[in-house]
Amino acid sequence: MASRRQNGLGRILAALALSTAAGTAGAQDFDWKAHEGEQITFLANNNPVATAILKYQDDFTEKTGIDLKVDSYQEQQMRQRLLTVLNARSDEVDVFMTLPSREGRQYAAAGWYADLAPFTTESVSPDYNFDGLGKALVDAARFDGTLTGIPLNIEGPVLYYRTDIFEKCGVDAPATIAEIETASKAIQECDSSITPFASRGLKPALPYTFSNFLHNMGGQYMKDGKSALCSPEGKAALETYANLLKDYGPPGVVNYSFYQLTSLYRAGRAAMSFQSSNEFPSVMEGGERLNDTAIVPLPKGDGGSVPTTIGWALTISAFSDNKDAAWYFVQWATSPEMQAKLALEGIAPPRQAVSQDPEYKAWLEEQPLRQQWQETLDELAQTGTSEVGYPIVQNPESREYIGQAVDQILLGEATVDEACAAADQELNALIERE
Amino acid sequence: MKSAKSQLTALGAPAVIFTVAMIAFPVVYTLYLSLEAFSSTGTTRFVGAGNYTRMVQDANFWDGVTITFYLYFLSLALQLVFGTALALLLFRAKRLPGFVRSLFISPFMMPPVVAGMMWLVILDPSLGAANYILTSLGLPPSEWLASPQWVVPTLAMIDTWQWSPYVALIVLGGLQSLPPSVYEAAEIDGASGWKRFWRITLPLLLPTLVTAMVLRSVDLLRFFDLIYITTQGGPANASLTLNIYGFRTGFEFFQLGYASALMVTLSIIVLGVTLVLNRLRHAVAW
Numbered sequence: 001m002a003s004r005r006q007n008g009l010g011r012i013l014a015a016l017a018l019s020t021a022a023g024t025a026g027a028q029d030f031d032w033k034a035h036e037g038e039q040i041t042f043l044a045n046n047n048p049v050a051t052a053i054l055k056y057q058d059d060f061t062e063k064t065g066i067d068l069k070v071d072s073y074q075e076q077q078m079r080q081r082l083l084t085v086l087n088a089r090s091d092e093v094d095v096f097m098t099l100p101s102r103e104g105r106q107y108a109a110a111g112w113y114a115d116l117a118p119f120t121t122e123s124v125s126p127d128y129n130f131d132g133l134g135k136a137l138v139d140a141a142r143f144d145g146t147l148t149g150i151p152l153n154i155e156g157p158v159l160y161y162r163t164d165i166f167e168k169c170g171v172d173a174p175a176t177i178a179e180i181e182t183a184s185k186a187i188q189e190c191d192s193s194i195t196p197f198a199s200r201g202l203k204p205a206l207p208y209t210f211s212n213f214l215h216n217m218g219g220q221y222m223k224d225g226k227s228a229l230c231s232p233e234g235k236a237a238l239e240t241y242a243n244l245l246k247d248y249g250p251p252g253v254v255n256y257s258f259y260q261l262t263s264l265y266r267a268g269r270a271a272m273s274f275q276s277s278n279e280f281p282s283v284m285e286g287g288e289r290l291n292d293t294a295i296v297p298l299p300k301g302d303g304g305s306v307p308t309t310i311g312w313a314l315t316i317s318a319f320s321d322n323k324d325a326a327w328y329f330v331q332w333a334t335s336p337e338m339q340a341k342l343a344l345e346g347i348a349p350p351r352q353a354v355s356q357d358p359e360y361k362a363w364l365e366e367q368p369l370r371q372q373w374q375e376t377l378d379e380l381a382q383t384g385t386s387e388v389g390y391p392i393v394q395n396p397e398s399r400e401y402i403g404q405a406v407d408q409i410l411l412g413e414a415t416v417d418e419a420c421a422a423a424d425q426e427l428n429a430l431i432e433r434e
Numbered sequence: 435m436k437s438a439k440s441q442l443t444a445l446g447a448p449a450v451i452f453t454v455a456m457i458a459f460p461v462v463y464t465l466y467l468s469l470e471a472f473s474s475t476g477t478t479r480f481v482g483a484g485n486y487t488r489m490v491q492d493a494n495f496w497d498g499v500t501i502t503f504y505l506y507f508l509s510l511a512l513q514l515v516f517g518t519a520l521a522l523l524l525f526r527a528k529r530l531p532g533f534v535r536s537l538f539i540s541p542f543m544m545p546p547v548v549a550g551m552m553w554l555v556i557l558d559p560s561l562g563a564a565n566y567i568l569t570s571l572g573l574p575p576s577e578w579l580a581s582p583q584w585v586v587p588t589l590a591m592i593d594t595w596q597w598s599p600y601v602a603l604i605v606l607g608g609l610q611s612l613p614p615s616v617y618e619a620a621e622i623d624g625a626s627g628w629k630r631f632w633r634i635t636l637p638l639l640l641p642t643l644v645t646a647m648v649l650r651s652v653d654l655l656r657f658f659d660l661i662y663i664t665t666q667g668g669p670a671n672a673s674l675t676l677n678i679y680g681f682r683t684g685f686e687f688f689q690l691g692y693a694s695a696l697m698v699t700l701s702i703i704v705l706g707v708t709l710v711l712n713r714l715r716h717a718v719a720w
Contacts, residue, residue: 076685076686079685079686080685083685083688087476087690106688109476110476111476112476195560201669202666202668203666203667203668203669203670204666204686250559250560251559251560251565251575251577251580252558252559252560252577252578252579252580252581253580254580254668254669254670255579255580255664255665255668255669260558260560260561263558263561264560264561267561269560269561394687394688396686396687396688397686397687397688400682400687404670404671407668407669407670408670411582411669411670413582413670
């Protein structure tokens with residue numbers, strides 16, 4: 001028995017030694033010019049992440065000799081193009097950007113992602129350090145054992161608030177979700193020209209911010225395979241979020257997404273704005289908010305602090321004829337060297353090591369608010385969840401019903417009980433369809 | 435003779451094949467898709483009329499039809515009134531400088547996405563110029579696109595701003611082709627300007643107005659880009675037209691079969707309205 005166990009241990013050790021040797025060999029044999037002269041097509045979402053990467057597009061071609069063809073669209077148009085291309089199993093797109101928290105399950109179930117796991121061990125440059133990427137984000141991109149994407153950034157909704165207004169009105173920064181409401185009330189009474197609290201109200205966009213309220217208040221989207229928006233925690237979250245927007249939000253908040261939130265806060269018209277960490281560079285554009293803003297994760301609720309933490313990922317189409325060259329692009333864009341460059345453009349790095357990079361640290365230290373932003377992101381990375389909407393294949397459609405429930409309460413079209421019951425009915429039907 | 439015929443066939447064949455490929459194939463394929471159900475993993479199965487049965491029972495579909503027609507009638511009425519008024523102005527004010535004429539007709543040359551973004555900024559209830567002007571005049575501010583009650587009239591207003599000049603150009607063409615002898619006779623008989631408009635201009639313009647109606651109807655029933663840019667069908671579902679509903683069902687929720695059924699239905703509606711208007715055009719021809 002002992003000898004059999006020793007044999008087993010020996011085999012494991014031998015396998016480990018072999019795999020380490022293979023990995024080392026893979027890294028040692030690695031040649032950035034291995035695919036020189038080939039062409040790949042990158043379908044990009046025209047957002048700050050892609051814009052920052054594509055600034056260095058010529059570096060990639062120079063380093064690899066690979067011709068990079070870029071098709072850039074706005075987010076929804078990009079998905080529309082992807083759906084057409086991937087549904088037809090076309091090889092037109094080699095690399096594309098994806099949000100694992102949104103379409104990850106859907107695209108994985110349809111078999112549209114190539115499995116990137118083998119590439120991360122068999123074809124990596126010695127300085128790539130795959131393990132240096134944030135584990136939570138890598139795990140969030142793994143579906144049924146398939147690694148569907150490599151994280152490009154880390155982001156989540158964070159609370160931007162005006163320290164000068166809080167001081168002027170004699171209000172303490174909110175330490176709990178309940179205190180957001182008391183602070184909003186006090187600010188409204190102190191200065192009626194300021195919007196006390198703003199967050200997303202646009203139906204398909206709001207689950208991104210609402211999910212953080214739900215989780216912090218101890219709620220879950222699903223319990224025992226059923227939709228749980230009508231649970232006491234679910235109802236409390238719906239009511240709190242919708243009423244905060246209704247009573248203290250800006251007029252027309254029901255159409256608010258990142259664009260309006262950023263404009264309102266940057267113009268100095270909101271005391272608190274719960275919106276994406278990605279908007280940091282835009283919010284600070286012009287420098288007017290640099291010295292009167294603080295950034296924190298959403299204050300805790302009855303369920304503690306469970307921030308929403310997601311990220312864009314770069315992935316390879318399962319139908320690409322050029323997966324090896326495509327991997328070179330993925331690897332280059334997600335390498336420590338590139339992510340350090342992107343960080344200096346305000347793209348929060350998904351690598352812990354990059355946030356410790358001296359150049360990046362110096363950049364953060366230039367302004368205390370940058371430091372706060374990074375600290376908030378560190379907390380998101382450590383404690384966050386990527387659950388935005390229901391953890392089902394039809395996640396994008398589930399967001400529709402969450403948004404509808406919030407908006408119905410916000411617009412006074414339904415009570416909390418009516419809105420959550422209608423949403424639960426649709427969501428249970430959706431869950432059953434799976 | 436025979437060889438000329440075969441030559442003609444050979445020469446015409448590429449055009450016929452191209453037309454069939456570009457027009458008939460997508461239509462037939464959409465019809466085929468409307469009979470299929472797509473699972474969440476992208477696999478399909480034949481469901482016959484299943485998507486159409488589901489559609490009849492779907493409250494969003496009926497709401498979508500109502501909103502589509504509400505937006506259609508409101509926009510069309512406004513565009514015909516303002517388009518005709520603008521055409522009369524351009525017709526009468528012959529000394530209007532060229533650049534003023536160009537300015538009047540410029541909105542419809544603007545891409546709808548640009549127009550949508552521009553109006554989104556103007557109508558923003560907190561930061562937009564529209565509410566600033568209203569409050570400066572002592573009027574109450576509006577929530578514009580964020581109000582479930584006002585979103586459709588606001589969209590109709592934006593579309594009217596953009597497309598009335600297009601209607602005006604068509605009507606202007608009609609005005610220029612009216613026989614001057616009728617007006618001379620009316621003037622001799624002492625008919626007032628208002629009477630001349632109601633009794634002569636408008637009846638004679640009817641065929642032109644119906645042509646403008648046909649052209650605008652096709653676009654208005656398929657109203658998409660402006661809504662997509664400004665509200666995406668919201669607030670709640672207050673501007674979820676059939677076209678937006680179909681798009682979201684297909685491209686965001688992955689249900690291409692059901693979305694195809696919605697689009698086939700919308701195409702039939704557009705075709706039906708166009709046929710009715712064509713009949714009307716023949717009825718009012720002179």
